[in-house]
Amino acid sequence: MRILIAEDDRISRSFLQKFMVTYGEVEVAVDGMDAIDIYMDAIKEGKPFDLLCLDIMMPKVDGLKVLKVIRQLENQNEKASDKKIKIIMMTALADIGYVDEAFRLGCDAYASKPVDTEKVEEAMRNLGLITDEKSE
Helix, strand or coil, rough: CCCEEECHHHHHHHHHEEEEECCCCCEEEEHHHHHHHHHHHHHHHCCCCCEEEEEEECCCCCCHHHHHHHHHHHHHCCCCHHCCCEEEEECCCHHHHHHHHHHHHHCCEEEEEECCCCHHHHHHCCCCCCCCCCCC
């Protein structure tokens, strides 16, 4: 599995990277613009990501805009829903409005911060990315 983590907080990014590396190849983005660039490069190289862990609040381009751009690109390229990247939104925000907007824009799951690895694993399992404690 190929995983992209888009997180501006160094500590959260490092923690999530160490956790996710057990499930596959991990790349990290430090802001929203970086996430879009890495996503686009992966598509051009024919090595798309399977999962994006996306922080909502990031500098330059926030997570909601990143989500919107990725889903628009997928729709323009007429990707079948089973071929679209799975996106788990992550935020420390308590504002349900952000979460509702993320689902409206096409996120697949939501995890609150600080990151609860069991909740992330549960979301990955529900999305069909993993079947048990480790990746397939």
